[in-house]
Amino acid sequence: MTTGRPSGGPISERGGDTIENLIEIKGVKHAYATASGPLPVLDGLDVSVPTGTFAAVVGPSGCGKSTLTRLVAGLMKPDEGEVYLHGERVKGPRKTVGMAFQNPVLLEWRTIMDNVILPLEIVAPRMSRADREARAMELLDMVGLTGFENKRPSELSGGMRQRASLCRSLVHKPEVLIMDEPFGALDAFTREDLWQTMRDLRRAEPFTTVLITHDLRESVFLGDQVIVLSGRPARTQYVMDVDLPEDRTLDVLYTPKVADMLHILRDQIKIAQGRDGGAH
Amino acid sequence: MLYKIAVPVASILIFLGFWEFLVWVNGWPNYKMASPSDLPPAFWQYKELFLIMGWQTLWRTVVGLFLAVVFGTLLGMIIGFSRIARDALYPLLVGFNAVPKATLVPVIALLFIGQHDFNTVLMAFMISFFPIAVSVGIGLSTLEPEYRDILRALGASKFTIFRKIALPKTLPEFFGALKVAATLAFIGTNLVEIVSPHGRGLGALFKSGETNGNYPLMFAVLIALAVLGIVLYYAVVFLEKIFAGWAERAQS
Structure with missing residues (x-):
């Protein structure tokens, strides 16, 4: 049932032809019906997550990130576009998905x-x-x-x-772990503890992850790629490959390289919020 | 443990002492206001009647309450799961609950003439199902979507989600309502027992005390009703401890 991670090699090797995309979201559009007419939340969402990798999704609040998790989990169908798991169209819930929320429920x-x-x-x-x-x-x-x-x-x-x-x-x-801001309500130190727990869990048992988060440091520490969504209605605005060693420690967050990455992401968020990206 | 028994017993003794004192200080005669010291002789004199009538009242109340639990829970499930049912039924339910049940006594007495047991159970049921239906309905309709999603994402059926999550999660609210309903059911039972002629149960005993001007008997009946009420209430508390004891721990 479980699919192996790509041989533990450097992350930069992934994306090659040999590695299948476990999750494939293509051109997804979706609107919710509200009293004042349809409210578009997703408008051209494209996400590819190779098997065994970790995709961190960031974006302004209320941009439709949680809708994304419900799509991947098969809890709802998009108005337009397709969601594939293993190249198979997602039609409903499947037993191979795990979910975690901000509220541990x-x-x-x-x-x-x-x-x-x-x-x-x-x-x-x-x-x-x-x-x-x-x-x-x-x-x-x-x-x-x-x-x-x-x-x-x-x-x-x-x-x-x-x-x-x-x-x-x-x-x-x-096969797929979907997390919707699971560490959002925790204090900073507990959160860092849980990042490390998360890293260790992935090392012990490979699974593919989609993480929704508001924390850029979290997205870089845990992610193999960071996907920035635009403001509502959300589309894929920017994708960053996180070129860091797989065995990251918290120290990596204090390197100039990560500082640069965080800076880029920060600017992208500003653009997503509809504000000026600032001089870079 | 000793503390748990001693404190309520002490408070009851103080209450009885105060009552006795009030009657003594005002010099009220027996036919105006009975004092606690009048009660034991009254209980003793009519002890067989008390046992027979007390049992009558108790079983009718418990049966009415049981029906209220079954019907109230079903109704609560309907209004909890279906928006349309909720919108349609709420005004009706609130209106029915607002009708003073005493006005329904002659109605059911005429509808089911002579069916004294049935009428009494029916009244106990009618007066007590409302809080149960409302609390179960609210408990189910306010279930956070995440609770449903953790099982729905695995393809669990609606029934499984209800059985494993929604039902246990509403148990604390259910028992809260059941405590209210148990007391209400007693009121319903006694309403019919007192008002309808040739009644049975403690209500009828109260009525005969009133007819004969036997104040000590009337007050003895009230005390007996209070005792039955306490017994039923703590029976519910006992069940709550078994089935929803986790909620108590969760709050502490």
Whole structure:
């Protein structure tokens, strides 16, 4: 089920003919019906995410980024254009997708363990309880929640809850992980911790990721490519290949190279917001 | 544990002491206002009636409440899931709830003549289903979309999402409403028992006390009703602890 990452080589190798694009979004347009007529949110969205890579999507608030996640998850269909997974048109929800949101949406009446195995109850109804727990434990260990499996969500801190939520979205080994500002509500240090957790999870279990974020440093630290969307209605405005070593540490964020990248992205966001890009 | 029992018991004793004091200080005779010390003899004199009538009142209330739970939950699911149903039914429900139920006693008494048990259960049901329907409806309709999406994205059916997420998530609201409904159901039962002739239950016993000018008996009935109310209320609290105890922990 899981697809391997491209041999752990340098990121610059990807994009070659041999690597399939797991997610392919072509010319997507979409409008929501509102009381005052149709509200266009997406207008010419093109996104390609090669198998095993990490796409970070940034853009002004309210530009339609969350609509993008719902499209990839198969929770809605675009008015125009196509969304492909594995070259197959997305027609509805599929079991190979995992989702995480800013709100960890843990079920308060379940323990952390029972929260994490929830997707398995849907995706793998015949899997034994012991196997489910073993699988969940694997992930809980990886994110540093060993010993918390029998706690209730209310007994955990915000960062721990988000870690548990990540485990839940990965427990069924999805091909695609879709994250909608998962770290947005956390304090800066907890957020950095979670970036590193995210990096380690990807190293341990390859999956393809689409991350919606407002944090440019986050997009560069985690992403293999950063996609800047324009203001609403959103189209793909700018795509940056993040040419950094795969084993990044937080130190990389303080190098001149990353400073330059952040600067470019910052200017692109300004353009997306409809303001002057500034001298560069 | 001792504290948990001692505090309410002490407050009840203080209340009874204050009542006794009021009657004594004002020099009210028995036929004007009974005092707590009049009650034990009244209970003792009519102990068999109290057991029979108390049981009558209790089972009718519980059956009415049970029907209210079943119907109220179904109705709540309908208005919780369907916008049209919500818009259509809310005014009707609010209007029905606003009608004083005492005015319906003669209506159902005529409709179902002599069906005393049925009438009483029906009234207990009618007066108590509303809060349950509303709270379940609101609980379901305010479910955050993310909760649905985590399962919907995996292709889970609507029923699975309801069973695994929506239903347990509304349980705290449901039990909150059930506590209100339990008290209301008692009022419904007694309404019919007191008003309709040849009634049974504690309401009828109250009525006969009134007819015979037996004030200690009337007050004894009120105390018995209060005790039954407390028993039913804490039965609901007990169920809440079992099925929705997590909500209490989540708030602390």
